[in-house]
Amino acid sequence: MIGERPRIETRSGVARGRAESGVAVFRGVPYARAPIAELRWAPPEREAPWAGVLDAGDFGPMAPQRPGVLMRMLGMDGTASGEDCLTLNAWVPSGGGVAGRRRPVLVWLHGGGFTAGAGSLPVYDGQHLARRGDAVVVTVNYRLGALGFLAWGDRSGADPGAANLGLLDQIAALAWVREHADRFGGDPDNVTVFGESAGAMSIGALLGAPAARGLFQRAILQSGASHNVSPPAAGRRVAEQFCAAAGLPGADAAALRGLSVDGVLDAQQRVVDESWRTVGGLAFQPVVDGRVIPRAPLDAVADGAAREISLLVGTNLDEWNLFALPDAKLRDLDEAGLLRRLLRNPLVSGSAPCCDPEALAKHAIEVYRGARAARGVAVEPRALWLALQTDRVFRIPAIRLAERQCAHPARSFSYLFTWASAALGGALGSCHGLEVPFAFGTTGGAAAQLVGGGPQVERLAARIQDAWLAFARSGDPGWRAYDDAERSTMVLGRECGLAADPMGEERRFWEGLL
Numbered sequence: 245m246i247g248e249r250p251r252i253e254t255r256s257g258v259a260r261g262r263a264e265s266g267v268a269v270f271r272g273v274p275y276a277r278a279p280i281a282e283l284r285w286a287p288p289e290r291e292a293p294w295a296g297v298l299d300a301g302d303f304g305p306m307a308p309q310r311p312g313v314l315m316r317m318l319g320m321d322g323t324a325s326g327e328d329c330l331t332l333n334a335w336v337p338s339g340g341g342v343a344g345r346r347r348p349v350l351v352w353l354h355g356g357g358f359t360a361g362a363g364s365l366p367v368y369d370g371q372h373l374a375r376r377g378d379a380v381v382v383t384v385n386y387r388l389g390a391l392g393f394l395a396w397g398d399r400s401g402a403d404p405g406a407a408n409l410g411l412l413d414q415i416a417a418l419a420w421v422r423e424h425a426d427r428f429g430g431d432p433d434n435v436t437v438f439g440e441s442a443g444a445m446s447i448g449a450l451l452g453a454p455a456a457r458g459l460f461q462r463a464i465l466q467s468g469a470s471h472n473v474s475p476p477a478a479g480r481r482v483a484e485q486f487c488a489a490a491g492l493p494g495a496d497a498a499a500l501r502g503l504s505v506d507g508v509l510d511a512q513q514r515v516v517d518e519s520w521r522t523v524g525g526l527a528f529q530p531v532v533d534g535r536v537i538p539r540a541p542l543d544a545v546a547d548g549a550a551r552e553i554s555l556l557v558g559t560n561l562d563e564w565n566l567f568a569l570p571d572a573k574l575r576d577l578d579e580a581g582l583l584r585r586l587l588r589n590p591l592v593s594g595s596a597p598c599c600d601p602e603a604l605a606k607h608a609i610e611v612y613r614g615a616r617a618a619r620g621v622a623v624e625p626r627a628l629w630l631a632l633q634t635d636r637v638f639r640i641p642a643i644r645l646a647e648r649q650c651a652h653p654a655r656s657f658s659y660l661f662t663w664a665s666a667a668l669g670g671a672l673g674s675c676h677g678l679e680v681p682f683a684f685g686t687t688g689g690a691a692a693q694l695v696g697g698g699p700q701v702e703r704l705a706a707r708i709q710d711a712w713l714a715f716a717r718s719g720d721p722g723w724r725a726y727d728d729a730e731r732s733t734m735v736l737g738r739e740c741g742l743a744a745d746p747m748g749e750e751r752r753f754w755e756g757l758l
Contacts, residue, residue: 252427256293259300267371268336272304275420276413278328279387284501285396285406288330288416304331306362307388308505310513323364327505332417333363335370335381336428345429348436348716351421352383353414355441355677358528359389359516372685377713380430382421386413390486390512393528395479396500407479407531411453414446418459436462436716440680444468448645449530451550452541462719464556464712467563467676469641470541472529479531482515489514542648551652554719557642558659562673564633569671574626582609582625591636592757608632608753615749640754646726655725660746662737663704665694682708700738708736
């Protein structure tokens with residue numbers, strides 16, 4: 245019937261979406277019960293059946309958070325938040341009907357440092373990918389911050405999975421997608437999970453999570469890998485800091501669940517602020533808890549835990565430029581200041597075998613200055629700090645993951661995104677997150693102020709979307725697979741092409757360190 249809204253039969257009832265520009269869109273569909281009251285800080289439970297028809301025309305609430313400047317720039321202002329956040333959104337090409345096809349399915353896990361973000365951001369609008377690739381595109385909300393990644397079980401006798409509730413949410417969403425894929429015209433045996441930043445880091449953890457096996461066949465990790473996990477002791481330390489910040493030094497389950505959402509967010513922010521001052525890292529992230537994540541995911545991948553999962557892994561050329569924006573002292577950084585920063589932010593963890601830290605820092609400066617000078621790019625202390633941080637936090641861990649996986653049957657592919665933003669006088673460069681609107685085809689609207697416009701932007705967006713979709717269909721984005729001999733990497737920018745071991749001299753510096 246003309247004008248009839250599309251419907252889908254889910255395991256809990258009928259959901260009614262909207263028809264928009266040749267795509268059927270279902271928003272705010274529950275994949276688990278609301279994690280409130282006794283379900284706060286508990287593993288996700290199957291959603292309850294609903295009576296009648298669920299109106300799936302509007303997005304559900306995003307997880308509780310306090311969005312920063314970047315999230316507001318990307319359109320998060322005015323978005324409702326709440327603990328009833330375990331919902332997903334699906335875009336399905338309308339041609340041929342919603343069901344009855346075997347389309348590839350792409351499931352997006354958003355970024356935001358494990359404390360912010362939502363699958364409803366305009367930049368994650370799945371309609372363009374769905375139409376372009378005749379694919380089902382799904383975006384997911386999951387619990388964030390202390391509500392999703394607080395390792396509090398040791399303090400309260402709670403389920404030990406409480407350390408990784410955000411991951412368990414993602415696993416529950418992927419299980420829901422697998423169960424319902426054919427009802428959306430998708431192929432349950434051809435699911436690609438993709439994500440950026442914390443979303444990609446989540447995928448890196450899921451590669452080593454037994455409960456996630458079989459739920460996806462391919463993975464695209466944008467600016468994140470398998471290294472952002474905390475050892476048990478670090479997880480316990482963050483939990484102690486959180487409880488102290490919340491005024492609950494002897495907290496049990498009832499006391500924690502009695503906190504208001506604002507109380508949780510206030511305590512969470514104090515812990516986050518302290519973690520950035522002390523270690524420059526993430527307080528809330530997945531924890532090696534012995535069950536959801538039995539061991540370090542990178543070690544699990546090396547031993548074949550994800551041997552059947554094809555990977556597409558990459559980073560942006562100037563990742564750290566985004567995080568440098570509020571760094572007032574960076575502009576006037578001199579050689580002595582650079583050395584002090586490298587000593588305060590060690591290039592390797594405290595437990596790693598290493599030479600004298602000062603000697604290592606000086607050697608890093610020497611290697612990076614020489615390699616960058618040979619390429620004709622900036623070598624002043626500020627530029628060296630940004631390059632070292634980009635590699636330490638993002639590029640080298642991504643390479644390590646590709647190296648570990650390429651020893652197994654499923655292939656790995658690598659990319660380097662180099663498109664530079666002209667915003668803020670060019671200060672952003674090819675910064676963290678800049679590739680996302682290219683991958684979704686959402687380079688207009690709010691994103692245009694960051695990515696620019698014109699035919700070059702459109703061509704690059706089309707090329708990246710086509711590569712992601714080809715990978716989702718077949719496991720091959722259209723270029724040579726990565727190996728530790730040639731290290732083939734697709735450069736995606738104003739000029740695109742396959743490069744062998746780009747920035748290899750800097751990469752070799754890190755061998756044996758991370």
